[in-house]
Amino acid sequence: MDIVVNEELKAYIDPLSPEEYEALERSLLAEGCRDALVLWGDVLVDGHNRYGICRKHGLPFQTVQNTRFRTLEDVHLWMIDQHLGRRSISDFQRGVLALRKKEIVAERRARATAGPAPAPEVPASAPSAEAIGSAPPPAPLDSREAVAKAARLSSSQVVMIEKIQKQAAPELVAAVKSGTISINAAAAVATLPAEEQVAAVVAGKDELKQAAKRVRESKRKPREEGAEAQEDGAQHGDELQALRRRVAELTAENGALRRQLAALQASSDAKEGAELSAPF
Incomplete structure (x- = not known):
């Protein structure tokens, strides 16, 4: 099967730094590609760097289909959750991803309350709707505390990341x-x-x-x-x-x-009056 690289999906997560890419390349050359690449139909979802390195050096690799994807939003949410669970990404990246997830979930909930939407576009080679199960709806991130918990950050860090994104x-x-x-x-x-x-x-x-x-x-x-x-x-x-x-x-x-002065004055007047009235 020919693997299709969707450039939008490839760029959805921040790329590795040159140092990180070189470290991954050394690891694959030394140990091989141990983790399977994740596909949605023929579209590559996870493992873009490994895929590029394996093709460059002719290294074998395996693939696995994720049968829970029904829309591109499902793919985005899965990609975000995968990276939020990795220790290698920075606090800033986790905050950005959690805020991105918040937007996707909020938009999905808004559409659900607005009524039925048109059928989403899916790859021609993707499993049919009958063959896949429905992924559980993600928990709403309707508060800054919920976003912070998803990103394993403090609420104040989330506020700062929002400020950086905006300004x-x-x-x-x-x-x-x-x-x-x-x-x-x-x-x-x-x-x-x-x-x-x-x-x-x-x-x-x-x-x-x-x-x-x-x-x-x-x-x-x-x-x-x-x-x-x-x-x-x-x-x-x-x-x-x-x-x-x-x-x-x-x-x-x-x-x-x-x-006191009035009392003394009254006493003095009384004494003077008594002296005047006394007989000689």
Whole structure:
């Protein structure tokens, strides 16, 4: 059977780095192709790198049909789950794949509620619908926590990956994928204008770190100034309350002194009156 390489499927998962590809090639030359290539009909689904290396060196390989695929979406979801279960991919890649799965599942659920859809296109050599079983529907990833669990990441990491996807220049995304910059730092740099992101990437790893540091410090300064202003306001409020208490105390003391003075004045007047009325 002639194996068909679908370029869209081949590019659906990030390609191996040159170092990873060379390591795989050495492994296949030393040990052979031990894992079967996964097909959907005659379409290659899993094992594109192994297939290319085996053909290059004339190495034998085996194939296996996945009979659960009914649509290209099924293939995409299977590919995502396969890669999410592998330890070799980075945290960023797992986050991107989990978010991609979330979109596919959400679109599928939306179509299901909208009514029956037209029959999907399948390869001519794919097993007939009667010959395959229905794959269980994937669990919905309708919360950030669910996405984080699927990717084995924290919710905060998922938030940062979403920010990178939405705001990062392609050069910055490539830097994250290559491990030149961390997810945390890339999320900070992604808030800069695109030209500043690109300039930081071109300048290298150290400049990327410095750019992330500047962004964090610029965000931290307003918070610190706000905290200082709040503290100053609280201090002024305390001083005002102290002054009010002191005024109240002085007012009370003044009133007491006035009453004492009035009592002394009354006593003095009474004594003077008694002396005037006394006989000579």
